[in-house]
Amino acid sequence: MTTAVPSDARRRALLRTARDVADDLAADAIARDQAGEPPADETARLREAGLPAALTPPRSGRGTDWRTGCAVIREVSAADGSIGEVLARHYAHTWSGRFYATDQQAADLEEESARGQWLWTGAVHPPAPHEDAGPPDLTLRPRATGHVLEGRRPVDTVVATADQILVDAVCAATGDVLVVRIPPGARGVHVEPARGRLGQRVAGAGEAVFDRVAVAPGQVLGRRPRDEESAAPFTALAEPALRLALCHVGLGIAEGALGETRDLSRSGRAHRLPGEDPDLFLAYGELASAAQTATAVADRATEVMAQALDAGARLDAEEAAAVAALVATAETVTSKAALHITARVLEFADAPGLDRFWRNARVLTSQRPAAHRLRSIGEHYLNGSHRAMAGTFR
Template sequence: MSSDTGIKEQFDTATLYGDPQRSLSTRELFEVFQPVFDRVADGAVEREQQRILPFEQFAWLNEHRFGALTVPRSRGGYGASLEQVAELLIVLAASDSNVAHVYRSHLGFIASLSSDESDVWFPRIAAGETVGNAATERSGAALGTAATTLTQTAGGDWELNGTKYYSTGSIFSDWIQVTAQIPGQEARSHALVKSSWDGIELIDDWDGFGQQLTGTGTTHFRGVKVPAANVRNRDGRATQETAVFQLVLLAVEAGIAKAAIDEGVHLVRSRTRGFNTGTGSVAREDPQVLQRVGELSAKAAAARAIVLQAARELDAAIGVLGGDPLLDNPQELTNACELPVAHAQVVVPELVRDVTDGIFDLLGASAVGKSKSLDRFWRNARTVATHNPTIYKARIVGDYRVNGTPMFGLNAIGEVKPSGEKLQ
C-alpha cells in the first residue's frame, strides 16, 4: 500500500463530525450533560487538595455516554459537531479541568478511525466504553520511534512489551491505544489493549504541579497478548487527529479561564476588607477593581470565542458544513485542520494565563491561602499549555503562511540526533 493510500484511508466518512440530518442541538446536549457537570463541580477543590482521582465523576459522564459525542446518531452516538464538543468541554473544564482533559485521547482516537475500524469501535464507544493513551516514553528512543515493542508470535498474534509515561486517561479507561515499534519497520504502530488485561500495570505517579488528577502516570506492558485485529499500522504524516487533540486542550484552557474569573467575581462580591491606598470603597464598588474584573472577563470570553471559532473552522475543513472534506489531498486537509487550532494555540494560553494570574489583583493576601486553592487555575492552565509548545506553533504557522511549508500531522517526541535530523 502506498503512503498516500494509507493516509487517505484515515479520512473517510466514518469520522465526519456531526450528523446534520439528525444531530442534537447544543441546548439539547446541555440538557443531558449540565446536571452531570454540576455534580462533577461538587468537591473539585477537595479532590485537588487531597489527590483523589475522579473515578466516580468519570463514571457519571460515561453513564451518559459523554465519550460518544462525536459518534454519528445513526451509529448510536450524539452526532455532535466539534464546535458543540468544544462548548461542552469548556463548561466541563470549568467544573473540573482534570476530568475534561481525560477525554482528549478518547476523542482523538475517534477522529482517527477508518470506516472498517468504526464498525468495530463505534458500538463499543456508543455503549460507554472509552479509550486512553500510552504514547510517550522517558527512554532514549529517537524522535519518531518507540522503545516499546510489538513482536509477532508463532500463532500470528502479537506480544507487547515496554513502559510508557504521560498515559493521560488510561487509568480511567476501558481501552488503551499504545504506540509501539514493530522490529524491522520504520513507522510506528498502535496496539489496542484492554486496560484490565494481564501484564498491564497502571501507576498514578504523575508529579506535575498541575492537572494532577488526570492519571498522567506510568504504564507498564509486560508480555501483553494482543490479537492481530488490535494492531493498527498507520501513516502518521497527515491526519485530523492531532487537531482534535489540540482542540480539546484549548477547550480545557478556556474552561479554566471561565472558572477562574467566575471564582474571582464571587470573591469580590463577598469581600469587605480593603486597603488604605485604595478608593475607600468595598471591592464590589471599587472602580479599579471593577475595571480589572472587566479586563479579565473580556480575556476569558475572548479565549472561549477563539476556541469555538477554531472548532467551527475544523468542522468546515472536514466537511460538516457541507464543504469538500478534501479526501483527495490529505496534506491539504492537514493544513486546513491544523491552521485554525495552531492560530488558537498561539494566543489562547496567554489570555488564560493573564486571567488565572490576574484574579489575585482583585483580592487581598488571603487569596493565596491554601484553603482557597486559587493557584490551581494557573497551575492547571500552565500545565495544559505545555502540550505542543506555543513557540513551535507560531513558527509553523509563519512558515506555512510565508513559504507554504506543509503543516505537521501526528506529533512525536523523542531524542533528537546530534545531526539535528528532524521527523518529517
C-alpha cells in the first residue's frame, strides 16, 4: 500500500525544486535575456523538474494549493522574470476547467494535464460591459464534428512551445462566447513570434493565427459570460487570479533586482560600497521597506484568493468583488514597487545585465493603467458595489 505524502512535505519539496530551478536559471539569465530566443530550453528545464505537472489545482494527492503555487512563481521570477511569467500564466490557466467546465470535465482535464506535463498558455478576455463589446477577433463556426476556429490573438508566453493555448471565441451561430483549448501544433495554427521586446524577452510572446482550425467537442471547456453583469461569482475570479499570479512575478523581479544589487555592494563591485555610508543604508532601507510592503499586500490578497477558490460555487457576488478589489490593490502596489526598485538599483551599480530587471518590470506592468484600477477600488470602497470591480481587469 502506498502511503500518502503529507501536504506540508509536498510543499517543502516543491519549494526546494523551485529554488533549484531558480538557481539553474540564474546561472545564464543574462546571456539568455540578451539572446531573446523562444524558451524551448527553458520549458524543457521546467518539465524536467516536474513543475508544469505540479502547478495544477489541488486535488487528492496531486496539484498545488494557491498559496504554494504563488510562492513557486515568485521564487522562479526572482531569477528570471520571463520564466516566472510562463509559470504564472500556466498555473492560472490550469484553473480554467474549474472556472468554465463541469466538475467532472475539470477533474479529467487536470488529470490529463498533470499526467502529460502539459504547459499552458493563452489569452482569455474578461467579460466587458455590453456597450464596450466590439467585433470578435476569434470566431467559431459550427460543423458536424465540432467547430472551426478562425482569427488571431496575441499571446504573452510560450506561444510556440506550449501544449495548450486557451482562448475565448464567439460562436457565429449562437453568439455564445466559448472557452476552448488548442494545441499549438494543430493543423491550421500558425505562430508569429514577437521580436525585439523591451523586456520579458524569453517569455515566448507572439501572435497565434488560427486558419480554419478544427475544434473537437472535448476541446470546449464551457461558456464565458458575454458581459460582466452575467458572470457567476466564482467564474469572475478567473481574471483576478491571473493578475494576482502576475503580481508575484513582479514581486520576484523586484526581489531579484534588490538581492543582486546587494551582492554587488557586498563584493565591492558597486558604485558605492557598504562601509559606513549612511546614505547607502537609507537607500537600501527604503527599497527593502517598499518590497516588504508590497509583499504584505500581495500575501493578503493571496490568502483571500485562496479562500475564495476553496469556496467555489458558494462564493457570492459581494465576496468576489472584495477579492477583486484586494487583487487590484495588490497589483497597484506591487507594480509601483517593482518599477521603483528596479530603476533605483541602477544608481548603485553599473553591472552587465542589471537593467534586465527594470525592463522586465516595465513590460510586465505596462498592460494595465493604474488610474483605471484606482477608480474601481475607490468606487468599491465608497459605494460597496460589486459592479465597480467587474471591469477592473479588462
